[in-house]
Amino acid sequence: MRFYDRQNELRTLERMYRLSKNAKHMLVVLGRRRIGKTRLIKEFIRGKKSFYFFVERSSSAMLLQRISNELARMMPKKVVGTLDWELAFKILLEDFDVVVLDEFQNILSVDESALSTLQHVWDEFNGSTLLILVGSYQTMMKKIFEDYRTPLYGRSSGRLRVEPLSYRYVRRILLDMKFRGEENMMNIYSILGGVPLYYEFIERFGISGTWKDIVKAMFIEEPRPLIDEPHVLLVGEFGRQQSTYMSILEAIARGKSTMTEIANATGIPEKSLGKYLKELSQDYEIIERKVPMFSPPNSKRGRYFLRDPFLTFWFRFIYPNMSMIELGQGDELIRSIENNVNAHMGRIFEKIVAEIIAEQFKPLKMGSWWNRRGDEIDIVAELENEVLFVECKWRNRKITWREVEDLIRKSELVKIEASKKRRYMIVSKSGFTENCRNRIDEKGIIYWDLSDLERAMKVPNE
Known part of the structure; x- marks a missing residue:
């Protein structure tokens, strides 16, 4: 390659x-x-x-x-x-x-x-x-x-x-390997992340088709080249306490993001958990702690996320289901992943969109926002004279105007400088209803679908 x-x-x-x-x-x-x-x-x-x-x-x-x-x-x-x-x-x-x-x-x-x-x-x-x-x-x-x-x-x-490759360049690799379809390529990225060697395995094993073919070849069908990859990556770091760290990473990958949620999922007391979370974020740099946009770094509303798509996928779908793989129940596992892949892909989709926003809008600061009542905004980007509020939807139905209104409502809950204007952007995998598109045009709201992302993601000379 x-x-x-x-x-x-x-x-x-x-x-x-x-x-x-x-x-x-x-x-x-x-x-x-x-x-x-x-x-x-x-x-x-x-x-x-x-x-x-x-x-x-x-x-x-x-x-x-x-x-x-x-x-x-x-x-x-x-x-x-x-x-x-x-x-x-x-x-x-x-x-x-x-x-x-x-x-x-x-x-x-x-x-x-x-x-x-x-x-x-x-x-x-x-x-x-x-x-x-x-x-x-x-x-x-x-x-x-x-x-x-x-x-x-x-x-x-x-x-x-040396960081993992961004989706922009993973996409270029996949196109060179004759993979097609933006949705399919994004799903593959959500599984393999940005490690070039994993894409070399695609070449070596002659894999083609969809993300399901990737999962089968890498984790289910012999020789399963990536089945033990996280063990290889992490055992040298974690040593004797690897089981504790692995259980924490599994909990986070499965959507447990607050300290209380992680403690309940792992059985580790919150007083002891802080030490491990600090090491995983600061020493090993495997997870990251995020706070709501415009909140102080020591905010008690901090949440934890895995940094890497590959590790997130493995800890969410492969690690807990090793017995299914060993028992030859690969097809059942694929169906289970298929039922949950949109939820897994959601945060990866936000990451891809955030990369484009960072490149095109050059924000002063960017992050996510949430409150205690359950309101969330996927991306908030502070620009020179305005604040951009972004909703990213990775699902199999079109965006309606009601969902745009909900983004506007949630944005009003965010305190920003009085001199800055509020601006809105919706990014949807499946597009927008006709009524929604018409009203978005009237309001001057930015809206992107996968074809817009495809154009934005092209590398030079593509």
Whole structure:
């Protein structure tokens, strides 16, 4: 599969590369496993005088032997025999413009003293190079670079976080794979999210058709390439307490968003739950806490959501139904998912619409809004001279004028600056009734259906 997007990340890497021509720079690159960090780095170092090394969980002696062998191959006159960490780091920094150590957090389990050696060599090095340290596990990488007691604390020039691809580029991938239909492609995105490797699996296994075919191939029919993916992603982060974290994530994926709801669903007392929610949001960055738009960050009306569509889908539909899959009841599971897929897709649809609004309207601030009485507005975007209130409907019937009136009613409950106007927007998967469309035109309300989103989502040169 060809390389998609990552233009912002490549620009950051190239900028750091230019800066490293005059001084040494250490850049930390973070992102979960399989997100495409290695592919990004290899695209960047192409044509540059570089050294790339994958840090395996092996013995210190084995790693040093591999580094020594690779350096001896590249510079046979300079490297003979096996190096120690100090000499290896010195040669790397002195002889290459870019040095990449991938899965760098594994150093902690291989030889923690290598961190002190690297700190010493780095502090003594007066040349110019770009050292890129790539890592997958949040907690380990944060321990290495954020704990003031660790050797590399304060040494990095900055961080680059590699995020999942947005729907815009996932859509481009799916179109290149001959998938069609905006609704179908959005549903596939709601299942696989923005991890490029998962779409490579589509190519490898020759999958085509609808989102149901994706679910069958990835989770139900052997070899089920993604059935255990979240375990692989998260077990290294969670360790012994993985069952507690997994139960919390399942509860959130199933729509339990307040602390009380999550506590009731998991049986974890609220006093204990706060610690886990804080770690999942701040340390692991798997969930996010949102508060109503225009509310203070410490609002008691905060709600929790999974950040990632793939994890949301897996924890909602696959994890609780492993026994159905093992018993060969895949068709029943597909029917169950089909009955609930619109509810799952609702928040993903809001996310896609929010991306377009951010791009086209350039809001000062954007979020959702809700109150204690159950009134909710999907997206509220504060602009320079107005506030845009947006309702997103992913369902199989058309929007009526009564629902537009309800959005206007709810917007009046939101306190905004007196100088700003209220503006309205409705986005519907299934379109609008004729009466609704006529009245929307009269009121000057923005309305989009899937064809409008399709036009807005086209990437350059499409």
